Amino acid sequence: MKLTNEDVQEILQLLDATPYDELHLETERFKLTLRRNRDSGDWTQESQVLSAPNVLRTSPAGTAALAAEAATAESSARPADAKKAGWIEVRAHLPGTFYRAPNPGAPPFVEIGSHVEEDTVVCTIETMKLMNAVHAQARGEVVELCLENGQLVEKGAVLMRIKPGAP
């Protein structure tokens, strides 16, 4: 049996006529909690589909995700040496896909050796379909690029390092 929205509406109508303020229902397939707010009389619903997904694996994928995990691990393993050298880390302010150029085929925003100002766009991170510009937030020279174009990044991952100073 699958629980439908119509079922929930019907259960609510039945409950409305009773003195009960709470109903818990749990089967192998779903969990449903209905609660009545004593003040407003409004109902709320907390439900969970518990049935396990019946997954058929047909394509050998997963390498990309693993590579991305490795990248995050690698880039976060090295900041200690970088800090010693006084380099400034440019970090991802949100998770997403790292892009070095504004569009495929275009020249990258920056290369190793590029001079950047605080407001220079150094890369973009595509998160939830939006392109988010990443600014250098430091004046200096790009000395290290930590990721490949198109890699997934976690929030806070180090994207590149900048050696502060005037050109």
Added chain:
Amino acid sequence: MILRRILIANRGEIAVRVIRTCQRLGIETVLAASEADLDSMAARLADRTVCIGPANSSASYLNIEAVVAAAVASEADAIHPGYGFLSENPRLAAACERVPVIFIGPTVELLDAVGDKLKARAHAAAAGLAGVPGGEIQSLPEAQRIADEIGWPILIKAVGGGGGRGMKHVHEPGKLAAAMELATAEAQAGFGDPRLYLERFISHGRHIEVQVVGDGEDVIHLGTRDCSIQRRYQKLVEEAPAPNIRETLREEMQRAAVAFARHLNYRGVGTVEFLVDSDRDTFYFLEMNARIQVEHPVTEVICGVDLVEEQIAVAESRTLRWKQDEIRFTGHAIECRINAEDCAHDFRPSPGKVTRAVFAAGQGIRVDTHIQAGAMVPPQYDSLLGKLIVHGKGRPEALQLMRSALANVEIDGVITNLAMHTALMNNNEFSDGGVNTSFFPRFLQNGKKEAA
């Protein structure tokens, strides 16, 4: 042909939504999911789930070969593409024809005719509809020339676009080059087509659309929806019917939408989008969306029609099951899109793991969501968590219902835009009804000032 097994090539709330109608109709469901969604609510509800690739959508949800291969491997009769991703991609529809497997949506020719926004504008003109002044731009000097001709400010749009992505509002010639570059990038990334066109920007416009259903011969409409509450061309609140418009104007828009769809011999569900120029008391054709739309529930609740069921019926080559005069409009519906976004920080996306999800329930309340405790909101996809839809006898009742429904939603683990919706539902100007697209940015700006 009766469809017995449907492959759903989508994710999130729309995948759940399509599965629910299939289950009600006794149709088996196979979900085509990326690795990031193998444990999603849709995967738990579907009879079977096929992994079509890694989380990155270009390798999974946008991968035509993978989607078609999944349909073949699971012996599905048809593919439901949902919205976004491949939903309006003529290459998927063409690939389906070759298998063959039924594509639940318009024909290749129709997708091509309306998906290319320039062709759609030409068809609209042929059907007697006025479009917003503008044209294709292939170079900066050309864009400059057309913009000067039609007058500033202007709006840059993706020829292959939709859903507001790749659109840029440009106030002055100096900003044109940068806007074109960004729009080209987003158009290429989002639609695989970098072409752009521009239109005059109408500042006091209302975004009103008409839902249509066609069977290839006959076309009916299911009334208007107002989608004027948008931030950066992303809709956040929709309602049906469009409030406070001259009834004769509404009828003209409905007639125009049907005329356009008939001119195309439209087949499937679709939406004809108009921009209503309140100052001039007239409307312009914007584009047609050849898919089920995010905001379709507001139409469903006031008409009592299940649009996914109608899509399936048309895909089964049946003639329209409703006559125009059998469509009755009852009451008023409002939808709030609940997104994982931090409104206090410029609507920054907030992916993560949902630890608790409580929704409003009861008479007049519908929740379309894929979110439950433990659900992941991956960073690779859009931020929609679900849609809260209310249906009242009239607009004031619907507003009141939405206010209390919003108060009863609790989502923990990710940041949501619930507070913004609550503030909007309590705003006098919005409550009066009929705001144009300039209202919402002003509302957000005022909210910021108050917070400061």
